[in-house]
Amino acid sequence: MFADTGTSAWLWPALVGGGLAALALLALVLLTPVYKHILCAKYLFGGWKAVVPMVSCLPAALGVFLLILVFAIMDGFAEETRKMTRGTLSDIIVDAHMEGLPYYDELCRRVEAIEGVEAATPIIETYAVARIKPRFGFVKPLVRPCRIIGIRPAEKVRMGRFREYLKRQRPEAYPSADLLRVPERISEASGEPPRPGGIPGIGLIGAPMAAAEPETVEAGVGRRVAAAAGAVVMLIVTLFVWRAARRRPGHVGWIVGAVACGAACLALAATAVLTPVHETEVERDQVIDVPLLGYGDTLVVSTIPIRASGAIATEPGGLPKVQSRALAVVDYFKSGFWEADSSNVYVDFDVAQQMAGMTGGEGEEGAELARTNQVHVRITDPARGKDLCQAVEKVWFDLVREKGLATAPRLTVSTWEEHQHMILSVVDMQRNIVALMLSAMFLGFGVLIALISYVMAYIKSRDVGILKALGARDAGVGSLFLGYGFIIGLIGVALGMTGSLLMLHYLDAIEIWVNETLDVDVFPRTMYYFDNIPRNISPAWCVAVGLAVLALSTLASAVGGLLAALKQPVEALRYE
Amino acid sequence: MTEPILEGRSLVKDYHMGAARLRVLHGVDLAVGRGEFLCVLGPSGSGKSTLLHLLGLLDKPTAGRVRFEGTDAFGQPKRWRDRMRNQAIGFVFQFYHLMPDLSVLGNTLLPAMIQAPAVLWPMRRAGERKRAMEVLERLGLSDRVDHLPRELSGGERQRAALARALVHRPRVLFADEPTGNLDSATGAEIMRVIEDLNRRDGLTVVMVTHDQRVADRADRVVRLRDGRLLHTS
Structure with a gap:
C-alpha cells in the first residue's frame, strides 16, 4: 500500500x-x-x-x-x-520513426556491450487496419485501426512484462521463442494456407460487456470502522457531559446524560470490536472484454509500406501498395493500458518487417538496407536511464560514422517515461x-x-x-x-x-x-x-x-x- | 521611617487619547519603608491606582524614577522587572483577578508555575503545593482548594487572591482597593489578615483606597488629589 x-x-x-x-x-x-x-x-x-x-x-x-x-x-x-505503460515498453526506446534505421542487429550487439545494459531488441511498429470477422455469426465484421508490432518473442519477454499480459496462460515452461508459433493442428484444422501467428490486444478483438463477476471481500470492516469512529465521537461527548455533571452536583439530568453517552460509547466500541469480519463473495459489476476471435481464428491486417526515404510504397500504377496478411490468433493480451490493448497486434519481427516494407533489397532509389523502427533496451538500473540514453546515442553515431551512412535517420533516444510523457x-x-x-x-x-x-x-x-x-x-x-x-x-x-x-x-x-x-x-x-x-x-x-x-x-x-x-x-x- | 524599600521620585504619568494628552500623575515623590503599612488615599480618578502600578513595576512612568530595594527599576531590563514581580512583589486587586480556569490551589501555585520550567515542575510541585496549602490554611481556604473562583464567595475570592500574592513570600504587597468589592464584614476580615501579615511577618504593604476607615488602619496615609500628593499623616 x-x-x-x-x-x-x-x-x-x-x-x-x-x-x-x-x-x-x-x-x-x-x-x-x-x-x-x-x-x-x-x-x-x-x-x-x-x-x-x-x-x-x-x-x-x-x-x-x-x-x-x-x-x-x-x-x-x-x-x-x-x-x-511501462509494461508494454522497455527502459530505453530508440525510435527511428516510420523511416526506420539500418544495421539494427549490430546496433543491438553494440548497445548490449554498454555497461549497465542487459539486453536490446529491434521492434517494428507500423500502422495498419485490422479486419475482424467475429466467430459469432450475429456480429458483423469489424474494421479497426491498429498498430502492428513486430517482435522477436524470446527477446521481447526480456524487455518487460509482456508475457504476464498474455491471457491464454501458457505453462511457465512454454518457450518464449514459440509464443507466436502457430501449432500445426491449428493450421491443419483451418484448411487455410499457412498463416503467421498474431497476438492482438483484447481491446482490439474484444467487445466490452458489463457483467457481474464474483469477488471475495472482507465483510464487516466498514461497519467496524463506522462504529469505531462513532465510539471516539461518543467518548469525547461523554467526557464533556461527565465534566459538566461533576461541576453541577445534584443535577440528575447531567448524570443521566453522561451515563447514556457512556453507554452509547460502549455499545459502539463493542460493535467495533465484536462485528465479525469474514470473507464473503459479492457480485460486482465489471467490464468483461469478450474476445470476438478465438484461438486459431483469422485476423486480417493491412498496411502500406514506407520506404527508407519516407515515401509510400506504390504499385506500378501509382496507387499505394497495400500489404495484407491473414494472421492466426494464437493468444491475446491485456496490459491494462488501453492505448496498447485497443490497438496493438504483436507479430513476428520478420513478418512485420515485410509488411512495413523494411526488409531491404532493391527499392525505387536503389539498394535499400533492412530497417527497423525501434530498438528497445533493457538496463539493470533504471535510475541510470538518462546517462545510458546518451551512451546509446553515441554508439549509434559511431556506427553511422563507421558504416559511412550519407544520411543517417533521425533518432530519438529516450527513457520509457520520456517516451510516454504525454x-x-x-x-x-x-x-x-x-x-x-x-x-x-x-x-x-x-x-x-x-x-x-x-x-x-x-x-x-x-x-x-x-x-x-x-x-x-x-x-x-x-x-x-x-x-x-x-x-x-x-x-x-x-x-x-x-x-x-x-x-x-x-x-x-x-x-x-x-x-x-x-x-x-x-x-x-x-x-x-x-x-x-x-x-x-x-x-x-x-x-x-x-x-x-x-x-x-x-x-x-x-x-x-x-x-x-x-x-x-x-x-x-x-x-x- | 526605616530604610526605604521602595522610592518613587518625580513620577509623571501621561496617557494619550488620540492627539490629546492626559497627565494623571504630576511629579509624585514617595518613599515606603521596609515593613511599613502605607495607604494612599484619594477619590476616584486621583491617580492612586496608576501610582500603585508604577511602584509595583507594572507600568512605566512617563518621567521620574522608581527605586526598588535601591535599584533603579526602569533602568533595568524588562526581564528584571518581570522577575521582581514574580519573586519579590505580591498584588491584590479590587476585582480579585483570579484565573477562572484554575482552581484555588492552581491560582495559588501560579507564581511558582510561571517561574518553573516544565522539566523541573514534577520535582518542585510537591514542595510548592505544601507551601501553597500552608498559606491557604492560614487564610481559611483549606477546604476550598479544588474549587474554581466562580464557586467562591467574594470574601473567599479575595482570600484566594491574597494567598496567591503571599505564596512566594513577597517583600512588598500592593493592594488596590482590596475591600472595595466586599461587604463591610468581609472587608474587615480581609483587612485583619493584611494587618496581621504586616504586624506579625513584617510584610511591607502599599494599599490604595478611597475609604478613610480602611486608611485609618495603616501606619502612614498619603493623600492624592488630581495626581498630586497633598500631605502625609
Whole structure:
C-alpha cells in the first residue's frame, strides 16, 4: 500500500528533519515555564469552551484527510498507469520513426556491450487496419485501426512484462521463442494456407460487456470502522457531559446524560470490536472484454509500406501498395493500458518487417538496407536511464560514422517515461492540480485559526494581564497562544491522518459497504480499467502535509499571540 | 521611617487619547519603608491606582524614577522587572483577578508555575503545593482548594487572591482597593489578615483606597488629589 521509496527520494531527509524538529520542540516544551502548558490544556480542554478548538480542528482534519486520501488514490492511478505503460515498453526506446534505421542487429550487439545494459531488441511498429470477422455469426465484421508490432518473442519477454499480459496462460515452461508459433493442428484444422501467428490486444478483438463477476471481500470492516469512529465521537461527548455533571452536583439530568453517552460509547466500541469480519463473495459489476476471435481464428491486417526515404510504397500504377496478411490468433493480451490493448497486434519481427516494407533489397532509389523502427533496451538500473540514453546515442553515431551512412535517420533516444510523457504528465498534472485545489482549503483553516486565536486572546486579555502582573514575560504569554494553535493543528493532523490511513487500508471493504448500504456504485468497474480502487500512500507526502498544517496553524495563531504579547497588563486589569 | 524599600521620585504619568494628552500623575515623590503599612488615599480618578502600578513595576512612568530595594527599576531590563514581580512583589486587586480556569490551589501555585520550567515542575510541585496549602490554611481556604473562583464567595475570592500574592513570600504587597468589592464584614476580615501579615511577618504593604476607615488602619496615609500628593499623616 505504501509508495515505493524510490518515488520519494526526500523521504529520509524529511523524516530526519521532522525527527529533529520534534526533538527541538520537545526541548522547547520542557524548558518553557509550566504555566503555559497547564493553561493551554485548560483553554483547549476545559469544559464547554473546548468545543471551539475541537470544532476549529475539524477543517484541518478534513483537509489532511482529503489531501492524503485523494492524493493517495490519484497517485495510485498515476502509479498504475505508469506500471501499465511501462509494461508494454522497455527502459530505453530508440525510435527511428516510420523511416526506420539500418544495421539494427549490430546496433543491438553494440548497445548490449554498454555497461549497465542487459539486453536490446529491434521492434517494428507500423500502422495498419485490422479486419475482424467475429466467430459469432450475429456480429458483423469489424474494421479497426491498429498498430502492428513486430517482435522477436524470446527477446521481447526480456524487455518487460509482456508475457504476464498474455491471457491464454501458457505453462511457465512454454518457450518464449514459440509464443507466436502457430501449432500445426491449428493450421491443419483451418484448411487455410499457412498463416503467421498474431497476438492482438483484447481491446482490439474484444467487445466490452458489463457483467457481474464474483469477488471475495472482507465483510464487516466498514461497519467496524463506522462504529469505531462513532465510539471516539461518543467518548469525547461523554467526557464533556461527565465534566459538566461533576461541576453541577445534584443535577440528575447531567448524570443521566453522561451515563447514556457512556453507554452509547460502549455499545459502539463493542460493535467495533465484536462485528465479525469474514470473507464473503459479492457480485460486482465489471467490464468483461469478450474476445470476438478465438484461438486459431483469422485476423486480417493491412498496411502500406514506407520506404527508407519516407515515401509510400506504390504499385506500378501509382496507387499505394497495400500489404495484407491473414494472421492466426494464437493468444491475446491485456496490459491494462488501453492505448496498447485497443490497438496493438504483436507479430513476428520478420513478418512485420515485410509488411512495413523494411526488409531491404532493391527499392525505387536503389539498394535499400533492412530497417527497423525501434530498438528497445533493457538496463539493470533504471535510475541510470538518462546517462545510458546518451551512451546509446553515441554508439549509434559511431556506427553511422563507421558504416559511412550519407544520411543517417533521425533518432530519438529516450527513457520509457520520456517516451510516454504525454500520458504520464497528464495523470501527474491532474493529481497535482487536485492536491493544489485541496491545499487551498488550508488557507480557510489558517484564517479560521487566526480569528480564533485573536478572539481567544481578546477574551482572555484579563488572564494575560494577571499573568504579566505575576511576572510572566510578554513572549511567554504570546507563545501560550502559539501553543494553542499548534495543538489545534496537531489534533487536526492526528485525526485527519488516522482517518485517511484507516480509510485507505480498508478502502475496498468500505467501498463495498457503502455500495451495499446506499445502493450505489462508488467506483464502477464498467468505467475504469482497474480491478480495485488504486492507492499509493507516500509517507513523504503524509509528513509534508502534517508539517505544513502544523506550521500553518502555529503561524496563524501568531495573530492572537501578538495581541497577547503586546497587551499592557494595566490595560487588561483596569476594569472588571 | 526605616530604610526605604521602595522610592518613587518625580513620577509623571501621561496617557494619550488620540492627539490629546492626559497627565494623571504630576511629579509624585514617595518613599515606603521596609515593613511599613502605607495607604494612599484619594477619590476616584486621583491617580492612586496608576501610582500603585508604577511602584509595583507594572507600568512605566512617563518621567521620574522608581527605586526598588535601591535599584533603579526602569533602568533595568524588562526581564528584571518581570522577575521582581514574580519573586519579590505580591498584588491584590479590587476585582480579585483570579484565573477562572484554575482552581484555588492552581491560582495559588501560579507564581511558582510561571517561574518553573516544565522539566523541573514534577520535582518542585510537591514542595510548592505544601507551601501553597500552608498559606491557604492560614487564610481559611483549606477546604476550598479544588474549587474554581466562580464557586467562591467574594470574601473567599479575595482570600484566594491574597494567598496567591503571599505564596512566594513577597517583600512588598500592593493592594488596590482590596475591600472595595466586599461587604463591610468581609472587608474587615480581609483587612485583619493584611494587618496581621504586616504586624506579625513584617510584610511591607502599599494599599490604595478611597475609604478613610480602611486608611485609618495603616501606619502612614498619603493623600492624592488630581495626581498630586497633598500631605502625609
